[in-house]
Amino acid sequence: MAEFVHVTGAKSARRIQRSGVAARSHGPTGRRGVYCMPVLPSFTLTYQWVRELRRWHPGVLVAVQLRLPDEEPVTVGHYGAPPRQATAAQAVAAVRELDDPRGYEAFVPRAITTAEVRRIRDVPQGVGWRYLPAAHGRRPCPCPACLPRGGYKAGRLRRRFPYDEPPRPKSELMARLRAATTADDIIDVLGELGRGRRGGAEELAYLADHPDPDVRDTLESVLRAYRGREARRLRERLAHSSSLTSAPDNS
Known part of the structure; x- marks a missing residue:
């Protein structure tokens, strides 16, 4: 048995x-x-x-x-x-x-x-x-699956080991953006910039004329996290350019 x-x-x-x-x-x-x-x-x-x-x-x-x-x-x-x-x-x-x-x-x-x-x-x-x-001796995973809410010391562990990494400083992200050589690299940095309010949208104005439509679409989405007249102007410009690109050619 x-x-x-x-x-x-x-x-x-x-x-x-x-x-x-x-x-x-x-x-x-x-x-x-x-x-x-x-x-x-x-x-x-x-x-x-x-x-x-x-x-x-x-x-x-x-x-x-x-x-x-x-x-x-x-x-x-x-x-x-x-x-x-x-x-x-x-x-x-x-x-x-x-x-x-x-x-x-x-x-x-x-x-x-x-x-x-x-x-x-x-x-x-x-x-x-x-x-x-x-x-034992390893950093605990604070994701909801491994550390459900209401568990023993769950709140303290989440404060000590946050699930999301702290956002990188804007200066670091802008340096990476200037050094980016491909559309994918630019999109990755723009995604991080869009996680919070980042202030001066004029620093991104040069990307509004980027030849890759995915970069322009990502830029338009990211600019929603920005405030101010320049951010609104850039969003309107990108939206207008997108509508012209998608309009059918009846000529």
Whole structure:
């Protein structure tokens, strides 16, 4: 018999003792089932998912110890890669042989019966990794997928590690614009200039006669972030030039 651990909320413990573990998770192929981790010689590696799952499941978590038939079909693999088909015994053996089994998991594509639940035990709530297995010592990713709103210290992490890089100074961008030699380079710099209010639009007036229509279209869009008479004049000039270019020739 192959042994696994399923981590879930303590509030589900009585229901699991009464009727087993419901197949509520969606597996890699879309089938419903139960995620679990093979029991390993290391306590920390066996219960490695506790700390990460606490980000998504409020309250105290417990570990449900399972015993499945060796020939039970499951999938096994790292959470960031496509899993492979295996039997329960093969999944346990494969994970045990890994030098670094952090981030690995198994998926049973069915519900777990009460007869397959050995016991439910308390586990330390801080065991395992968080965000990703090698996250310790690395800059956390503050994007909404990795750091959802309302998470533990999410606001402080976003202030410390902003998702968007700070805008470059205008002087640096204008130097890059003057040095740009291709239309793509010019468009890239114009895109950065358009992220905020940049003041003097007269510095961009020479681009209104650029031969590349994509540069002129980008310039017209960027000038919406500028204020003042010169910005309005340039926008009107570009809009007029665009209308003349797109007008059909009936001659």
